[in-house]
Amino acid sequence: MLNKNKYNFDEKINRKGTNCAKYDGLKRYFGYEDLNPLWVADMDFKTPSFINDEIIKAAKNSTYGYSIDSDALYQSIISWQDKRHNWKIQQEDIYMINGVVPAYSACIEAYSDINDEVIVQTPVYPPLFKCIKANNRKVVINELKEENGYYTMDLKDLKSKITDKTKILCLCSPHNPVGRVWDKEELEELAEICIENNIMIVSDEIHSDVTFKKFTPLASISEKIANITITLNSAGKTFNIAGLNCAYAISKNKKILDKFKIIAQKREIHSINFFGYISTKAAYEDGAEFVDELKKYLQENILFTKSYLLKNCPNITFMLPEATYLLWLNFKMTSLKHEEIKNRLLTKSKVALNDGVSFSSNAKSYFRLNVALSKDALEEALADISKSFQ
Numbered sequence: 001m002l003n004k005n006k007y008n009f010d011e012k013i014n015r016k017g018t019n020c021a022k023y024d025g026l027k028r029y030f031g032y033e034d035l036n037p038l039w040v041a042d043m044d045f046k047t048p049s050f051i052n053d054e055i056i057k058a059a060k061n062s063t064y065g066y067s068i069d070s071d072a073l074y075q076s077i078i079s080w081q082d083k084r085h086n087w088k089i090q091q092e093d094i095y096m097i098n099g100v101v102p103a104y105s106a107c108i109e110a111y112s113d114i115n116d117e118v119i120v121q122t123p124v125y126p127p128l129f130k131c132i133k134a135n136n137r138k139v140v141i142n143e144l145k146e147e148n149g150y151y152t153m154d155l156k157d158l159k160s161k162i163t164d165k166t167k168i169l170c171l172c173s174p175h176n177p178v179g180r181v182w183d184k185e186e187l188e189e190l191a192e193i194c195i196e197n198n199i200m201i202v203s204d205e206i207h208s209d210v211t212f213k214k215f216t217p218l219a220s221i222s223e224k225i226a227n228i229t230i231t232l233n234s235a236g237k238t239f240n241i242a243g244l245n246c247a248y249a250i251s252k253n254k255k256i257l258d259k260f261k262i263i264a265q266k267r268e269i270h271s272i273n274f275f276g277y278i279s280t281k282a283a284y285e286d287g288a289e290f291v292d293e294l295k296k297y298l299q300e301n302i303l304f305t306k307s308y309l310l311k312n313c314p315n316i317t318f319m320l321p322e323a324t325y326l327l328w329l330n331f332k333m334t335s336l337k338h339e340e341i342k343n344r345l346l347t348k349s350k351v352a353l354n355d356g357v358s359f360s361s362n363a364k365s366y367f368r369l370n371v372a373l374s375k376d377a378l379e380e381a382l383a384d385i386s387k388s389f390q
Ligand SMILES: Cc1ncc(COP(=O)(O)O)c(C=O)c1O
Pocket: 041, 098, 099, 100, 101, 102, 125, 172, 176, 204, 206, 207, 234, 236, 242, 246, 247
């Protein structure tokens, strides 16, 4: 039968020895070299040719001097946000930066003072904690509520944590690692609390394109909400170009964006890799079909993982994510201690998964599994994981 798909996600690619953190960083980050890397959020799929061809074309010119943004780049972002998420933005709302994490850190400095409080909704993407602490601000935890594996926001707890010193709430939308795509109503309720209490929202929407239900950009909901929001995004996760260091901040509130620009310029995070501009523009101009096919493949991998574990290792459970290729695996039914689970994964299964405790000190017995790899490779990995938890 003819393969009707344009992109071949079944192709195995060799990433070892390419200065790739996911593979070549195993010894450094996990202590062992011979692990199957199923951790950091990048995909074992080739970056699509409509991006790669542009990179090669540019490289053929054999010059890599300083680069500059173009109107066409902004247009590609504007058009992508409109077509994919029905969000209308303009060029003056956007500011290019070299990564979402550097932008997080700049936001903390821009919108709060030393010893102020910044709220995070745990379990959450770990670099956030570091960004807040390194800027000498206090991390305030608003833990998500979990019921039968499904996570929701605990707004009662959130209200109880707000003080005069609370200046920022960091929203992860969609949420890494619990895989939620927040509903419009949930976002409205959250924003209402922030508006009432003069709290800025930094909305990290880097996973917004790999979503399996309708995604609502926070700032698209209303003018009132846009007025307290800065959104951070990048094509890095969706198109496997995270190593090219190109991201962007969006705010419709000029004062908010201007404050951000001042700090971004002070920290020199606004000058972007030569290939960053090229790849981001190509991704957003030509990437719609790729993303649609990618999402289908990932959904199949997710469902395959669900049925595989149910059949072969029902002690490991997870809730089907509404976004991302990251599964928040729950090992509680193994009745093993966290350190023992970790030890078995590393020394018996020989796989590298992200440790749940790095996302929240309360996430013992959780590990994050990346399923953005070929189906065959995924099946092998699941067999290796399962054999240690029978
Ligand atoms: C929620 C979230 N934000 C930010 C990042 C990293 O963004 P960047 O590579 O642009 O710094 C990641 C990477 O995994 C992520 O999952």
